[in-house]
Amino acid sequence: MAVKTRNLIKLRCENCQRVNYYYWKKKGAEYKLNLKKYCPNCRKHTNHKEARK
Numbered sequence: 001m002a003v004k005t006r007n008l009i010k011l012r013c014e015n016c017q018r019v020n021y022y023y024w025k026k027k028g029a030e031y032k033l034n035l036k037k038y039c040p041n042c043r044k045h046t047n048h049k050e051a052r053k
């Protein structure tokens with residue numbers, strides 16, 4: 001059975017809106033992530049924000 005205490009969150013590049021990373025977040029966590037990560041589409045480091053469906 002799937003564990004339902006965590007949500008799968010996407011990290012989307014702010015520059016090109018492409019989803020490059022996924023991570024598991026505890027359910028009920030209120031913080032939002034804004035990370036600088038490498039985007040293969042932009043071919044550089046850009047800000048990645050979490051995106052819901």
Ligand SMILES: [Zn+2]
Pocket residue numbers: 013014015016017018039040041042043046
């Ligand atoms: Zn990008």
